[in-house]
Amino acid sequence: MSFYKLGVKGDLVYALSTQNIIDPTPIQVLSIPLILKGHDLIAEAQTGTGKTLAFLIPIFQQINLEDDHIQALVVAPTRELAIQIRSVADQLSEIIPVSALAAYGGQDVLAQIHKLQGRIQLVIGTPGRVQDHLRRGSIDFSKLKTVIVDEADQLFHIGFKKDLAEIFSYVPDIHQTLCFSATIGDTVDQFSKDYLKSPKTVVAPKAKVTLDAIEQFILETSGRRKLDDFVALLKQTYPQKAIIFCRSRRGTHALYEALKEKGYSIEPLHGDLTQAKREVVMTAFRNDEIQYLVATDVAARGLDVDGVSHVFNYNLPDDAENYVHRIGRTGRAGNMGVAYTILTEKDAKRMEAVEAFIQMKINRFSFQRK
Known part of the structure; x- marks a missing residue:
């Protein structure tokens, strides 16, 4: 299957080829033709399956370059994900000159307002900042054609249901809505009933949990x-x-303080940090200026960083699937990785759920007491 056969135009196929993207992934094969035909869509796809391009490719094809109004909106649960989607959009923009703006908290709102007064055709934002611009009247959705809700399950888990309802109150009656989610649970299902019209549903084949390149251990x-x-x-x-993954912001910061005091090269990543600080931390980690990142799941969701040799679960996540997502930060691009879980009695049930989910028993060890 080629992008041409999915209905993607030549200039976009060329833009993808300049990034060595030749063959569409399963979620792109399933989604792109339906989006191009104008259907509302519910798509279940794991992170890392190419879902960002699954919605950006048809959006770029549908945007009228002669019209300076906002024609598409992507709503993402975290600033990091909004930045990541924007970076993918920027790569396409080098060939197809769509003007995009990332609108998220922690940035200068007046600078964003200034940009919004110019030529902006695609907005990628977090719910709070999009809401803020709508209330200020600095965003005009009168010509909006498509709304994409990305990582919908995460959006509802964080508690953005009311924010989305307010955003949709500003959206024209005739529009297309695309909902992408790692899982389609009750909240996503209800959202689709409230806001999508006769949606098509696609489910990308779940990538077999590839843990072959990751050695896993439990420290009891x-x-x-x-x-x-x-x-x-x-x-x-x-x-x-x-x-290093922790379950809460407080736990993340406490572990950061404890390890920093012991002289480790470490920084925290959690929702209480300013956006500027989060960007500085991620840049430093990517550039190997710090050795350890201690983070919550929400802050680290969807982040791809090269060269991560180890993942540590200082606390286990509530959701067994998130364990796989966490340890998948290592063992990438042909390299081996190692994942350790620091297990106390408190997390025993969660560990049972993880082992049931990945269908394997993980080797356990403990340190001898003197």
Whole structure:
């Protein structure tokens, strides 16, 4: 299957080829023809399956370059994801001159307003900042044709249901709505009933959980010994570059403070940080200026960073599928990776759920007590 056969025009196929994107992924094969035909769409696709291009390719094809109004809106749950979608859009814009704006909190709102007064055809934003612009009257959706809700399950998990309802109140009656989600649960289902018209539903084949390139271990410990054992593990394994996952913002910051005090090259990534700080942290981590990133799931969702040798689950996530998403940050691009879970009795049930989900038992060990 080629992009041509999906109905993608030559200039866009060329734009993709300049980035060595030749063959469409399953979610692109399923979604692009339906979007180009004007259908509302519910698409279930995991992160990393090419879903961003699955909606950006038809959007770029449908935008009228002669019309300076906003014609498409992408709503994303986090600033990082909005930035990532914008970077993919920018690559396409080098060939197809669509003018895009990323609108998210932590940036200068007046600078965004100034840009919105010019030629903007595509807005990629987080719910709060899009809402802010709508209330200020700095965004004009009168010519909006398409709304894309990305990572819908995450949007509702964070609690953006009311924000989305307000945003949709500004959208013209005749428009196309595309809803992309890793899972289609009750909240996504209800959203589609409220806002989508006779939608088509596509489900990308779930990539077999490829954990072959990742060695997994469980370090069994107690709540009292947890930090000491974790530090001992870091000294033993000495990761080249690692992400450490915690379940809460407070826990993330507490672990960051504890490890920073012990002299580790580490920075936190969580929702309480300003956007400027989050961008500085991610740039430093990508450029190997810091060795460890300690993060919450929401902050790290959808982030691809080269060269991560180790992933540590200091706390397990509530959702077993998120475990796979977390450890998938390592063992990429043909490299081997290592994932450790620091397990106390409190997380025993979560670990059982993870092992059931990945259908394997993970090797366990503990440190000898003196």
